[in-house]
Amino acid sequence: MEFQVLGNVAASHRGSPVELGRRQERCLLGLLLLEPGRVVLTERLIELLWRDADATERRATLHTYVARLRRRLAPYGVRIITRSAGYLLDVDPATVDLHRFTAEVERTSTIVDPAARAQALAAALELWRGPLLAGVADEELRQRLGSGLEERRLAAFERRVEAELAAGEHLRVVGLLAELVREFPTREHGIELFMLALTRAGRRTEALEVYRSARRVLVEEFGVEPGQDLQRLHRRILADDPTLTLPAPAGAATTSDAPRHLPRDVPGFIGRDADLAALDALVDAVATSSPVAAVCTIGGIGGIGKTALAVHWAHRAAARYPGGQVFVNLRGYGPDAPTRPIDALGQLLRSLNVPSERIPLDVDEASALYRSTLADRRVLVLLDNAATSDQVRPLLPASAHCLTVITSRNRLDGLVAHEGAQSLRLGLLSDDEAHHLVASMIGADRAATAGREQILRLAALCGNLPLALRIAAARVVVDERLTVGNLLLELADARERLSGLAVEGDTAVRGAFAVSYRALPAASARVFRLLGLVPNTALPLAAVAALAGQPETHIEPAIEDLVDRHLLDDGGTGRYQMHDLLRLYGAERAELEDSEQERRTAVSRLADAYVQHGVAAQAAFHRVRASVPMRIEHPLAQEPRYDSLDAASVWFQVEAGNLVALVRISDGLGLARETWQLADSQYSFLLRTHALTTLRETHELGVVAARLDGRPDGERLMANGLGVAYALTRDFDEAIRWMERAAQINVAHSSPRDEVVSHLNFGNAYGQKGDRDESEKHMRLATAGARQLDDPFLLCVCLSNLGWLYTEQGRAQEALTHLEEALGIAVDQDIRQQIPPLQVHLAHQNANLGRYEATVEHARAAVALRHLGDHLSTARGLYWLGVGLDGLGATDEAVGCWQESHRLMADIGTRDIEFPAAALARSGHQPQIDPD
Incomplete structure (x- = not known):
C-alpha cells in the first residue's frame, strides 16, 4: 500500500485509490503518516486536529475517527496500534511519499556521477505533488508541521541544480533558477547558482545584474550585505x-594531494537513519547560519556505535569536503594515555602535507599553523574518542568551510558552551534496526530459521547495544553449530551474559565497559557499582542518595560525573537509569569490590526509603485493611508526606516499576523484613489499578518473608491480599483458601476492624463464586460491623459491595438504596477513590431498569474520574456508557465507547471483556485489539 502526504492525503493499493473517509479522518491519517512506527500522543493529535478544543470532550471523537480508519485500512494489512499514551501507525516509512523523498535524497549523496545524481534528485522531487497535507490541513497547521520540510525540498532542489551544473547542463537550469530566485529573492545559495548558470551560458551582464538586485533587496530590507x-x-x-x-x-574540484584519511567504513552499516538525518541537519543548520567553523559532537556509552556512525556519515559527506578528510584517534578512553594536543596537531598537519620540520613544538604555534593551513580549504576533520574539551580545542579549524566531528564517551559540554558545538546523543538501536543488523550478519537462511521473535529476544538480551548485537551475531556466524535459540539459552543467565558477549578480547562488551569504569574517580565508581544492585528503572536523586547512604548534596557530583560520561542517563527528567548491560557490569564490580554485607545494607537502605514513601502515600488513600506497624532500620531524615490522593497516585504511578523490582531483589538477597513491607506498601495502589498479576507475585513472596521475619500480622496481611487477588481473577477456591489461612494465623491482638474486613473479603469471594447466600451472610455481618465502628470509609465499601450483590440478584430497589447511601457517604466524606466504582454500579442498576439517561449520567461521572487511576472502573464505565447511549439511539457513539472499553479491559486482563465484546458483536462490529 502507498501513501501520500505531499499534496492531497491519499492512499492506493496496487494502483487503485483507497477510500479514506472524511476530511478530519484523512487529516488524522496524515498526522500519523508523518511519524510512522512512532507513538503520537493523544493530546497532541487532539490539539493539532482541533487546536483549542477541550481534550476530554474530543477524546471519544478521536477514538471514533481511529476506529473508522482502522476499518478502512485493515483489509490491506495496515494497523493503527493503541498505546497507553497515543496511537502508532504500523507502516513501512518507504510506503509514504515524504519519507521516501527523504531516503532517496540521502541516497544521492553516494552517487558520484553528477548527471545520475541530478536525475535521482529530480525523481525524488517529483514526489512533491503539492503542499503538505493539502485539502485536509489549513495554512496554520501546515506551517506548524511543514516549515522544515519546505527547507528540505528547496535544499534538494539546489543540490539537483548543483549536479546539473557539474554535468555541464547550465542552459537547462537557467529557467528553473530564475523561478526559484523570483520566489525566494533573498536565498543566497539559489542566487549564487543562478549567477553561475548565467555566466556559463554567456550571459555575464545578466549575472551581475542578478547580484545587484539581490544586494539591493538585502541592504534595503534587512540592512545586511550579501554573504x-x-x-x-x-x-x-x-x-x-x-x-x-x-x-x-x-574530480577536478579536489587536488590530487588532498588527504583521504577516513578509516574504512563499517561493513553492512545498518539503520541509524534518524541519527544520520539529525547529523545532516545539525551540520547544515550551522553551515547556513554561522560564519564560523561548524563543530558537532557525538556522545554515548561505550559500544553504542559512535565511531561507526561518524565514519559512515563522513564517507557519505566526503564529497562536500573536496579539500580532504583527516582523522585522529585521541585515545580518550583505553589502556594508553590520551593523545596530547601537540601530538594530535602533528598528525593533522602531516596529513595536510606540512613537512615535519615546519611543525612547531609549541601547542599554540602549532594550532595557529593548523588554522592557517585550513583557512582556504573545505576539510572534514574527524576526531575520535576525545577525553575532554581542552584536549579538542587546539584541534578546531577556524575556517567556516571546515567541519569538525568529535566522538566521545563524555558530554563535552564545554565545546557546546564556548565553541557553539552542536551535540548528538546516540541512542540504542530500534527493534527493527537491531533485527536488520543481526539478520544481515547471520544471513537470510539462518535468520528465517530463527524467526523475528527469537532475534528480537536476542536483541533485548543485548540491550539493543550495537557492539553487543554484532558480537552475538558474530558468534552465530563463526560457529555453524550455534543457533540463535541456543545463544538465547546461554545469555538468559544474567550472571553469565557479559561473558557470552565476547569473541576476541578487546571486542568484548565487558572490555568496552571496563575502559570507562577504570577512568572513574572512587566516589563515582562506588555509585556505579551500587546502581548495579537495584532495579534498572529510573531512580530519582533521593533514591540514589538512600542507596549510597549519603545526603543528596554529597552524592550529586558523582551522579553528574556518571551522566557526563554517558554511564548514566538522566533523560532530562531528574531520574537516572543505566543501560541493562551496564547494570550487569556494575553488579559484577560490586560483587568483586564490595562485601556481601555492604551490598545487602545498600539495598536495605533503598527498600526502607521506598517503604516509608509507600506508607505515606497509602495514608492518602482510604484503606480497607488495617495497617500494621512497620520496622524501619534506616529512617529518612525527613518523613515523607502526601497531602492529596492525586499526589499519592502520581508517586505510585512513577515508582511502580521500582517497587515491584525491589520486592524481587530484596527476596533474592534474603531481606525478609524489607520484602513483605515493600509488598504491603503498594497493596492499595495495585488493587486500585487492577494490577492483579503483580499483586499476586509480591504477596506470594511477602507471605513467606513475613513468616521468616516472625511477623504473623504481616503474614495475615499478605495472605488476605492473596485471597483478594485470586478472587478478582475468579479463582474463587484459591481465594477462599487464602482467606481461611489468613483467619487461622494466630495474631495476638485482632481488632474488630480486622473481623469486618475478613467478612467483607469472604463476602466478595463467595459472591463472585456464585454462592450468593453465603456472600450475603458475610456482607451483612461486615456492614453491621462497619456501622458499629462508625468508620465512614469502611461502611461505604461494605454498602457498595452489598449493593453490587443485590444488583446481581436482581433486587433492584435494595441495590439502589445501598448504592445511593454509599455514594452519599463517599461524596460527603470526599472518599474519591470509591466514587468511580459506585457510579459504575449505579449505571449498571439503572441500565437494568431501562433508565438510560440515568445510566449515561452515572457512567460519564465514572469515566470523568479516570485520572484517579482506577482503570477497571474506567473500562466498566465506558461499557455502561455505551449501553446507555445505545439505549438512547446514539449507537455510533456507543460503539466508540465499547471499543475503548474492550481495549482497556484487554490491557487489564479482566474477564469482563466479554461484555463489550458481546455488545460490539450485537452492533455488527469486531473488537479491535492491538497486538504488542
Whole structure:
C-alpha cells in the first residue's frame, strides 16, 4: 500500500485509490503518516486536529475517527496500534511519499556521477505533488508541521541544480533558477547558482545584474550585505575568472594531494537513519547560519556505535569536503594515555602535507599553523574518542568551510558552551534496526530459521547495544553449530551474559565497559557499582542518595560525573537509569569490590526509603485493611508526606516499576523484613489499578518473608491480599483458601476492624463464586460491623459491595438504596477513590431498569474520574456508557465507547471483556485489539 502526504492525503493499493473517509479522518491519517512506527500522543493529535478544543470532550471523537480508519485500512494489512499514551501507525516509512523523498535524497549523496545524481534528485522531487497535507490541513497547521520540510525540498532542489551544473547542463537550469530566485529573492545559495548558470551560458551582464538586485533587496530590507560566498562569486565574475566558464571535469574540484584519511567504513552499516538525518541537519543548520567553523559532537556509552556512525556519515559527506578528510584517534578512553594536543596537531598537519620540520613544538604555534593551513580549504576533520574539551580545542579549524566531528564517551559540554558545538546523543538501536543488523550478519537462511521473535529476544538480551548485537551475531556466524535459540539459552543467565558477549578480547562488551569504569574517580565508581544492585528503572536523586547512604548534596557530583560520561542517563527528567548491560557490569564490580554485607545494607537502605514513601502515600488513600506497624532500620531524615490522593497516585504511578523490582531483589538477597513491607506498601495502589498479576507475585513472596521475619500480622496481611487477588481473577477456591489461612494465623491482638474486613473479603469471594447466600451472610455481618465502628470509609465499601450483590440478584430497589447511601457517604466524606466504582454500579442498576439517561449520567461521572487511576472502573464505565447511549439511539457513539472499553479491559486482563465484546458483536462490529 502507498501513501501520500505531499499534496492531497491519499492512499492506493496496487494502483487503485483507497477510500479514506472524511476530511478530519484523512487529516488524522496524515498526522500519523508523518511519524510512522512512532507513538503520537493523544493530546497532541487532539490539539493539532482541533487546536483549542477541550481534550476530554474530543477524546471519544478521536477514538471514533481511529476506529473508522482502522476499518478502512485493515483489509490491506495496515494497523493503527493503541498505546497507553497515543496511537502508532504500523507502516513501512518507504510506503509514504515524504519519507521516501527523504531516503532517496540521502541516497544521492553516494552517487558520484553528477548527471545520475541530478536525475535521482529530480525523481525524488517529483514526489512533491503539492503542499503538505493539502485539502485536509489549513495554512496554520501546515506551517506548524511543514516549515522544515519546505527547507528540505528547496535544499534538494539546489543540490539537483548543483549536479546539473557539474554535468555541464547550465542552459537547462537557467529557467528553473530564475523561478526559484523570483520566489525566494533573498536565498543566497539559489542566487549564487543562478549567477553561475548565467555566466556559463554567456550571459555575464545578466549575472551581475542578478547580484545587484539581490544586494539591493538585502541592504534595503534587512540592512545586511550579501554573504562571503556570494560576494566572492561576484568578484570572480567581474575578474572574468576562466574557471567559471565551464564546469570542472569530474574530480577536478579536489587536488590530487588532498588527504583521504577516513578509516574504512563499517561493513553492512545498518539503520541509524534518524541519527544520520539529525547529523545532516545539525551540520547544515550551522553551515547556513554561522560564519564560523561548524563543530558537532557525538556522545554515548561505550559500544553504542559512535565511531561507526561518524565514519559512515563522513564517507557519505566526503564529497562536500573536496579539500580532504583527516582523522585522529585521541585515545580518550583505553589502556594508553590520551593523545596530547601537540601530538594530535602533528598528525593533522602531516596529513595536510606540512613537512615535519615546519611543525612547531609549541601547542599554540602549532594550532595557529593548523588554522592557517585550513583557512582556504573545505576539510572534514574527524576526531575520535576525545577525553575532554581542552584536549579538542587546539584541534578546531577556524575556517567556516571546515567541519569538525568529535566522538566521545563524555558530554563535552564545554565545546557546546564556548565553541557553539552542536551535540548528538546516540541512542540504542530500534527493534527493527537491531533485527536488520543481526539478520544481515547471520544471513537470510539462518535468520528465517530463527524467526523475528527469537532475534528480537536476542536483541533485548543485548540491550539493543550495537557492539553487543554484532558480537552475538558474530558468534552465530563463526560457529555453524550455534543457533540463535541456543545463544538465547546461554545469555538468559544474567550472571553469565557479559561473558557470552565476547569473541576476541578487546571486542568484548565487558572490555568496552571496563575502559570507562577504570577512568572513574572512587566516589563515582562506588555509585556505579551500587546502581548495579537495584532495579534498572529510573531512580530519582533521593533514591540514589538512600542507596549510597549519603545526603543528596554529597552524592550529586558523582551522579553528574556518571551522566557526563554517558554511564548514566538522566533523560532530562531528574531520574537516572543505566543501560541493562551496564547494570550487569556494575553488579559484577560490586560483587568483586564490595562485601556481601555492604551490598545487602545498600539495598536495605533503598527498600526502607521506598517503604516509608509507600506508607505515606497509602495514608492518602482510604484503606480497607488495617495497617500494621512497620520496622524501619534506616529512617529518612525527613518523613515523607502526601497531602492529596492525586499526589499519592502520581508517586505510585512513577515508582511502580521500582517497587515491584525491589520486592524481587530484596527476596533474592534474603531481606525478609524489607520484602513483605515493600509488598504491603503498594497493596492499595495495585488493587486500585487492577494490577492483579503483580499483586499476586509480591504477596506470594511477602507471605513467606513475613513468616521468616516472625511477623504473623504481616503474614495475615499478605495472605488476605492473596485471597483478594485470586478472587478478582475468579479463582474463587484459591481465594477462599487464602482467606481461611489468613483467619487461622494466630495474631495476638485482632481488632474488630480486622473481623469486618475478613467478612467483607469472604463476602466478595463467595459472591463472585456464585454462592450468593453465603456472600450475603458475610456482607451483612461486615456492614453491621462497619456501622458499629462508625468508620465512614469502611461502611461505604461494605454498602457498595452489598449493593453490587443485590444488583446481581436482581433486587433492584435494595441495590439502589445501598448504592445511593454509599455514594452519599463517599461524596460527603470526599472518599474519591470509591466514587468511580459506585457510579459504575449505579449505571449498571439503572441500565437494568431501562433508565438510560440515568445510566449515561452515572457512567460519564465514572469515566470523568479516570485520572484517579482506577482503570477497571474506567473500562466498566465506558461499557455502561455505551449501553446507555445505545439505549438512547446514539449507537455510533456507543460503539466508540465499547471499543475503548474492550481495549482497556484487554490491557487489564479482566474477564469482563466479554461484555463489550458481546455488545460490539450485537452492533455488527469486531473488537479491535492491538497486538504488542
